[in-house]
Amino acid sequence: MIAQNDYEIADWLLNKSNFGWLELDIEFNLDAWKKETAAAKFVDHRGGEHPGWNSSCIHGIDVDKTGAWTNYGYEKEEDVPYQWTSISEHTPSIKGFWELFPYERYRRIRFMQLEPGGKISPHSDAPGKLPGEEDLDMLEFGVPINVAIIHPDDCHMTLEGHGTVPFKEGKAFIINIRNVHSFVNNSNTPRIHLIAHGIPGKRKDEFVELIARSYRKQNER
Numbered sequence: 001m002i003a004q005n006d007y008e009i010a011d012w013l014l015n016k017s018n019f020g021w022l023e024l025d026i027e028f029n030l031d032a033w034k035k036e037t038a039a040a041k042f043v044d045h046r047g048g049e050h051p052g053w054n055s056s057c058i059h060g061i062d063v064d065k066t067g068a069w070t071n072y073g074y075e076k077e078e079d080v081p082y083q084w085t086s087i088s089e090h091t092p093s094i095k096g097f098w099e100l101f102p103y104e105r106y107r108r109i110r111f112m113q114l115e116p117g118g119k120i121s122p123h124s125d126a127p128g129k130l131p132g133e134e135d136l137d138m139l140e141f142g143v144p145i146n147v148a149i150i151h152p153d154d155c156h157m158t159l160e161g162h163g164t165v166p167f168k169e170g171k172a173f174i175i176n177i178r179n180v181h182s183f184v185n186n187s188n189t190p191r192i193h194l195i196a197h198g199i200p201g202k203r204k205d206e207f208v209e210l211i212a213r214s215y216r217k218q219n220e221r
């Protein structure tokens with residue numbers, strides 16, 4: 001049974017507040033994930049405005065279909081054939097983690113690389129812009145989870161109104177990317193994160209419990 005209070009916390013945080021980020025109270029095998037980044041086949045992501053930003057899908061339409069589904073000729077999201085890609089055959093630890101995570105199913109799960117000297121220019125990813133996304137309840141729709149796998153020191157994400165996201169290798173965050181955000185990698189090492197977009201579905205209670213537990217932990221510090 002889920003505590004009513006957990007639901008209220010999660011609903012307030014993801015649907016009503018202007019939060020910056022939430023560090024998830026969750027662990028994964030960082031060494032295994034680092035090794036599994038070798039399976040990525042990176043392609044340029046979102047073009048010239050964001051030099052050095054590359055991506056590779058572990059789950060999605062295909063390895064190189066790294067953009068939102070609207071870029072690939074579908075009229076509604078129900079028609080999109082999301083699946084584990086060939087990359088996932090080489091990422092058993094990562095695939096296993098997302099199978100246990102409280103999402104019933106997934107849209108894209110991608111490695112996201114930012115090359116040395118790379119930049120992600122300021123932009124907002126407000127949900128609700130794509131067809132079928134009006135009046136979203138984020139506890140039903142799901143939110144992207146951003147996991148730092150390889151994160152050099154001189155690499156920073158800035159979120160307008162909130163500051164620098166406290167990324168560290170091995171940490172997973174929900175970031176409120178409605179707020180304008182940007183990234184720079186001033187190091188000599190490629191940064192590799194993973195972003196997973198999923199749908200809570202029949203695991204919504206577990207998802208709500210994770211959000212509430214993480215919120216309490218973050219605010220106890």
Ligand SMILES: [Fe+2]
Nearest residue numbers: 123124125177
């Ligand atoms: Fe973004």
